[in-house]
Amino acid sequence: MGNIFVVMNPILNGVMKAAGMSSQLVEIEPGTTMHFWVPTKSIHPNNKLPNKSSKPAVVFVHGFVANGIINWLFQVLSLRASRLDFDVYVPDLLFFGDSITTRPERSTSFQAECLAKGMMKLGVEKFSLVGLSYGGMVGFKLAQLYPHMVESMVMSSTVIEMTESISNASLKNIGFTNWPDFLLPKTISGVKVLLSIGSHKLPWLPEFFYKNFHEVMFSNRKEKVELLEALVVSDKDATITPSNYSQRIYLLCGDDDKIFNMAVSDNMKEKLGENATIQYIKDAGHLVQLERPCTYNHYLKEFLSNL
Ligand SMILES: *[C@@H]1O[C@H](CO)[C@@H](O)[C@H](O)[C@H]1NC(C)=O
Ligand SMILES: *[C@@H]1O[C@H](CO)[C@@H](O)[C@H](O)[C@H]1NC(C)=O
Ligand SMILES: *[C@@H]1O[C@H](CO)[C@@H](O)[C@H](O)[C@H]1NC(C)=O
Ligand SMILES: *[C@@H]1O[C@H](CO)[C@@H](O)[C@H](O)[C@H]1NC(C)=O
Secondary structure: OOOHHHHOHHHHHHHHHHOOEEEEEEEEEOOEEEEEEEEHHHEOOOOOOEOOOOOOEEEEEOOOOOOHHHHHHHHHHHHHHOOOOOEEEEEOOOOOOOOEEOOOOOOHHHHHHHHHHHHHHOOOOOEEEEEEOHHHHHHHHHHHHOOOOEEEEEEEOOOOOOEHHHHHHHHHHHOOOOHHHHHOOOOHHHHHHHHHHHOOOOOOOOHHHHHHHHHHOOOOHHHHHHHHHHHOEOHHHOOOOHHHOOOEEEEEEEOOOOOOOHHHHHHHHHHHHHHEEEEEEOOOOOOHHHHOHHHHHHHHHHHHHOO
16 A cells, blocks of 8 residues: 555545635745645636635645645635635645745745735735644734734644744753754654644554655655744744734634643733633644644634624
8 A cells, every 4th residue: 555645645636626625836936836725716717817706715824744734624624614605725835735945045934925925826815814833923924024914813832933932941841852853753653752742632543644644744854944943033033022913813722732831822812912812622732623623613613703
């Protein structure tokens, strides 16, 4: 049998197609291409220019492991199947999935700029952003750089900015001394540690799952190490003033996030001020949207439908 994540690809494509979603490569600039799942209806049959849509758009931004659709499949299918009428977009950030750049920048600002440009090229100038972990940090940056593009934010298992003190404390919580050792495991047992720290309680998974996951999910290793180096900023260089956000922000977190614990999330809510609300999901870890998809989707849809 081949790698399950490769074998599953055509099936995944079929499921997405049935859900009204298509795969699109968007050239941000020469040398920089971002992959998106977009609503099939938004694609013009002849010239591939986007059709303007009047529906509100939701963009799902993934965390540091795997790609957009593996992070958000349950949410995308649930939103598409519900009565809520949203245009759903799922990007792969640069160096994840099929997104790539020849440019040297590795900061969250660069990721945010490319994502914003990609959305503009897709004809979407305003959206709600749902971000997990690294994707949340890119999202907070995007909302800082392009405040008018972001209507509201749902942020999970993340922080506004990865300052050195947050980074040090989080690494200490999980018993690592640097992020690449944890997030870019070199062995199959390293993958088990990663997914087990990421969950409240990791279900039993067959050995080949970890082996196959290890084979395909950690490509562009060198560039990803550079992304992690660029992610951590010294406390005094932190540029985001949390109280600047005028959007409604919904923090949707697991109550057993071992990387960013409840104290970190409560502190973030405090800093974000009156427009932020927080909801904890019971018995869920960092990968809350995968571990408790039904509860997560319930709260997500409730928030989005009240906008
Ligand atoms: C997009 O718009 C064009 C021109 O208005 C229309 O002919 C086409 O059917 C639309 N595509 C979809 C998939 O709705
Ligand atoms: C974080 O940890 C590094 C390495 O141990 C140390 O050099 C640095 O001073 C720490 N920074 C903060 C803000 O605690
Ligand atoms: C945030 O607010 C401060 C103080 O009001 C202001 O100086 C700064 O330019 C704002 N930053 C952004 C990114 O809007
Ligand atoms: C909260 O949101 C409202 C409406 O968007 C905005 O006018 C206000 O400045 C925001 N409050 C804060 C503290 O950001």
